[in-house]
Amino acid sequence: MANFTPYTYFQCPCADSVLPTRNISSDSPSAASGTSDQDERTFDPRAPRSNYSLYPLEHLLYCEDCHQIRCPRCVLDEIVTHYCPNCLFEVPNSIVKSEGTRCTRSCFQCPICIAPLSVSAVEPQPEGHGVADTAHVGQYVLNCAYCLWSSKDIGVYFDKPNAISAQLARIKNGGGQVITPRDRRKDREGRTREASMGPSLDDDGVQEDDGPKLDPNEVLDPEGQFSNLKSFYQSQIAEASPTSALGFTGGDYGYGSPGALSRIMGIYTGGTFADKKVKSKKANFREARDALEGLQIVDLASDADAIKKLQENRWQGTTSLEQRAEQLSEAPFVSDLRPLAYVLRTKRSKRCKTCRHILSKPESKVQTTRFRIRLVALNYIPAITIRPLQPLAPTQRSLLTPRKAVQFLLTFKNPLFENVKVSIATPAHTPGRFKSKVTVLCPQFEVGANTDAWEEALREGGKGAGGEKRRTKAEAHEGQNQAEAGQVWEQGRNWVSVVVEVIPPSIRMDAPDFVKTEEHKNDEGPLREDEDVVEIPAFVRVEWEADAAQDDDTGNLASMREKDGREKRELAYWCVLGLGRIARE
Amino acid sequence: MSSKRHSTAPPPPKPPTQFSSTSSLIIADAASLIGTHLISLSSNTIIHPRTKLISTYAPITVGSNCILSERATIGLQSEPSEGLSQGVVIADYVVVEVGARVEAKSVGEGCIIEVNSKIGKGAVLGKHCKIGPMCVVAENEELADYTVVYGNGMQRVDRSGVEHLKFKMIARQVDVLRKLIPGNLPKFINRT
Numbered sequence: 001m002a003n004f005t006p007y008t009y010f011q012c013p014c015a016d017s018v019l020p021t022r023n024i025s026s027d028s029p030s031a032a033s034g035t036s037d038q039d040e041r042t043f044d045p046r047a048p049r050s051n052y053s054l055y056p057l058e059h060l061l062y063c064e065d066c067h068q069i070r071c072p073r074c075v076l077d078e079i080v081t082h083y084c085p086n087c088l089f090e091v092p093n094s095i096v097k098s099e100g101t102r103c104t105r106s107c108f109q110c111p112i113c114i115a116p117l118s119v120s121a122v123e124p125q126p127e128g129h130g131v132a133d134t135a136h137v138g139q140y141v142l143n144c145a146y147c148l149w150s151s152k153d154i155g156v157y158f159d160k161p162n163a164i165s166a167q168l169a170r171i172k173n174g175g176g177q178v179i180t181p182r183d184r185r186k187d188r189e190g191r192t193r194e195a196s197m198g199p200s201l202d203d204d205g206v207q208e209d210d211g212p213k214l215d216p217n218e219v220l221d222p223e224g225q226f227s228n229l230k231s232f233y234q235s236q237i238a239e240a241s242p243t244s245a246l247g248f249t250g251g252d253y254g255y256g257s258p259g260a261l262s263r264i265m266g267i268y269t270g271g272t273f274a275d276k277k278v279k280s281k282k283a284n285f286r287e288a289r290d291a292l293e294g295l296q297i298v299d300l301a302s303d304a305d306a307i308k309k310l311q312e313n314r315w316q317g318t319t320s321l322e323q324r325a326e327q328l329s330e331a332p333f334v335s336d337l338r339p340l341a342y343v344l345r346t347k348r349s350k351r352c353k354t355c356r357h358i359l360s361k362p363e364s365k366v367q368t369t370r371f372r373i374r375l376v377a378l379n380y381i382p383a384i385t386i387r388p389l390q391p392l393a394p395t396q397r398s399l400l401t402p403r404k405a406v407q408f409l410l411t412f413k414n415p416l417f418e419n420v421k422v423s424i425a426t427p428a429h430t431p432g433r434f435k436s437k438v439t440v441l442c443p444q445f446e447v448g449a450n451t452d453a454w455e456e457a458l459r460e461g462g463k464g465a466g467g468e469k470r471r472t473k474a475e476a477h478e479g480q481n482q483a484e485a486g487q488v489w490e491q492g493r494n495w496v497s498v499v500v501e502v503i504p505p506s507i508r509m510d511a512p513d514f515v516k517t518e519e520h521k522n523d524e525g526p527l528r529e530d531e532d533v534v535e536i537p538a539f540v541r542v543e544w545e546a547d548a549a550q551d552d553d554t555g556n557l558a559s560m561r562e563k564d565g566r567e568k569r570e571l572a573y574w575c576v577l578g579l580g581r582i583a584r585e
Numbered sequence: 586m587s588s589k590r591h592s593t594a595p596p597p598p599k600p601p602t603q604f605s606s607t608s609s610l611i612i613a614d615a616a617s618l619i620g621t622h623l624i625s626l627s628s629n630t631i632i633h634p635r636t637k638l639i640s641t642y643a644p645i646t647v648g649s650n651c652i653l654s655e656r657a658t659i660g661l662q663s664e665p666s667e668g669l670s671q672g673v674v675i676a677d678y679v680v681v682e683v684g685a686r687v688e689a690k691s692v693g694e695g696c697i698i699e700v701n702s703k704i705g706k707g708a709v710l711g712k713h714c715k716i717g718p719m720c721v722v723a724e725n726e727e728l729a730d731y732t733v734v735y736g737n738g739m740q741r742v743d744r745s746g747v748e749h750l751k752f753k754m755i756a757r758q759v760d761v762l763r764k765l766i767p768g769n770l771p772k773f774i775n776r777t
């Protein structure tokens with residue numbers, strides 16, 4: 001609150017093409033009707049919609065073909081590579097599709113504190129520190145160097161120090177074996193064979209080699225339950241409709257197919273889509289009967305177990321909300337936590353939504369941070385920096401005094417290699433309930449080209465030449481009231497500073513009626529968040545002459561061709577200048 | 586701040602010290618021991634350069650095989666309240682990392698006090714605690730054995746049972762540091 005850093009946000013013009021902004025908080029009908037002529041309308045930085053179109057200059061891109069600013073809303077993202085942030089290995093698309101978006105090597109995060117886990121050996125324990133531990137000699141655990149959690153805490157040990165991911169997939173918390181989907185499938189196939197051949201084979205013990213025999217009353221983990229349920233209902237669908245309309249047999253006929261979707265739609269929309277044949281078959285569906293088919297009956301004893309666990313382990317034994325959110329399945333207790341495989345990150349390229357040209361393309365190699373193409377707005381439009389004209393003493397509070405004129409310096413820095421003409425327009429009063437009076441002392445000026453600094457220095461041969469106009473500290477102090485209208489304050493090689501004067505309003509809620517603005521009279525609500533910040537909407541127009549581009553017929557800007565291959569360019573956009581906070585009286 | 590440094594001013598008086606062994610204890614030349622109360626250090630302990638032991642308000646006792654790192658500050662920094670007259674007591678195998686500030690009443694065996702953490706006045710740390718980097722233990726707070734303080738004031742109990750391994754690691758680290766840090770014990774000897 002005490003410290004306020006002035007800021008500049010730029011409005012991406014794509015916001016205009018969507019919907020006119022409307023101040024929702026003031027629900028006067030005139031707000032909607034007044035937006036008919038969009039060009040005349042003053043941009044209101046406080047309108048709720050403005051939040052979505054204002055960006056710092058560093059976040060914006062620039063399309064050289066459309067000659068327009070591009071914000072995250074009007075670019076298209078394309079994934080260049082997936083990679084693991086921990087081991088920096090690139091993960092091919094096919095693996096991402098089959099294995100999901102987590103690292104499948106040995107990269108894990110601590111489930112307690114999200115620090116990276118490292119693999120370490122359980123060292124032999126000669127002093128007999130416990131019988132349980134000696135069983136794990138020569139084995140490995142994952143451990144966290146930060147909070148000292150280790151996979152020992154959940155009873156998980158590994159045989160090899162590599163391919164932890166594959167090993168972890170087979171080990172339950174506590175050390176038990178996870179029944180893999182492959183085993184489940186095998187078991188199911190065994191059962192269907194058994195059913196078709198009749199139960200008489202049981203006595204011969206033929207199915208002994210079919211892997212582990214699954215228990216119909218097994219307590220399933222979420223993945224196991226999902227795979228059982230899925231295969232059960234798939235077989236049900238297969239039985240209900242032996243051949244689909246296209247002649248496929250039921251096996252591949254899942255809920256993803258268009259026919260099935262329209263049937264589901266039919267169920268919910270009152271039978272317009274559903275044909276009667278399917279309806280009659282629906283009756284043949286039966287529900288899952290046991291764990292092998294994915295049915296899990298809520299066990300009341302498990303609640304009692306949980307309460308007992310809670311009493312034993314207390315608060316320390318439970319997990320926090322953040323820890324639970326990271327877990328793939330429900331984990332109320334610390335003993336339920338699983339190490340978290342790192343989520344993959346992506347490198348993305350960005351395209352202009354309008355013309356599909358690439359605006360930004362990173363090098364696809366994970367280790368390099370270079371870009372092949374990077375058209376950032378910073379290189380095309382002048383950056384605006386704000387500072388107070390009278391430097392504040394360090395002890396002085398940076399708040400603005402109501403009804404006292406204060407002057408700020410706006411410095412425009414030109415990144416282009418051509419001179420640019422800049423004009424700024426601001427409303428005389430800022431929009432909103434508390435209106436600041438704004439005067440830009442020099443609304444039109446020219447900023448020099450961004451030429452080589454050394455070249456310039458050598459050619460001009462000294463300070464003060466070439467239109468350089470720098471004020472010394474003393475001058476600045478003496479001349480604090482002498483900022484002349486129509487004159488730039490300071491200027492250099494590729495920058496110009498102009499003065500803007502602001503008279504902040506009083507933000508008293510109990511002010512007498514005659515000082516209140518129209519908006520304030522209509523809305524007597526309490527002071528809203530950041531309503532005491534002086535934010536000035538400014539319309540900036542930049543004009544320059546550039547070498548004519550080859551194919552410029554799509555440009556939506558007024559670019560008129562002139563002789564000798566030069567053409568006039570123009571770019572106009574709204575900015576918001578955040579100057580300071582008004583002091584309370 | 587009125588305490589301007591004058592090079593001409595006489596050096597502050599040495600605090601009384603008591604060393605259990607003079608051969609295995611290493612106190613770097615640039616370490617500073619200041620104050621008026623007794624500072625007692627035990628064998629195999631390493632005091633890095635620029636470590637500060639301040640016994641101005643109360644005595645300091647450090648056990649054996651401890652490592653006190655650079656810019657760590659040990660000792661009370663204000664007048665002791667009731668029950669803190671014995672000052673700061675640090676047990677064996679304690680590692681105090683760089684920039685940590687320890688004003689605890691007692692630090693248990695095998696504790697690790699990480700970089701830039703703060704242990705408030707009168708706090709009691711049990712055995713084998715770990716105070717994470719930048720973490721703070723409040724004044725008069727008592728931590729049970731095996732407590733790990735991490736993150737934004739979070740705590741957990743670590744029962745991994747690898748204390749003896751840690752002791753071995755610290756002993757090895759002490760052996761290495763003894764070769765690396767030239768000690769200047771005689772400078773600090775002041776029997777009273």
Ligand SMILES: [Zn+2]
Pocket residue numbers: 012013014015069070071072073074075
């Ligand atoms: Zn946009």
Ligand SMILES: [Zn+2]
Pocket residue numbers: 084085086087088089103104105106107342
């Ligand atoms: Zn990885």
Ligand SMILES: [Zn+2]
Pocket residue numbers: 110111112113114115144145146147148149
């Ligand atoms: Zn951790």
Ligand SMILES: [Zn+2]
Pocket residue numbers: 063064065066067352353354355356357
């Ligand atoms: Zn474009």
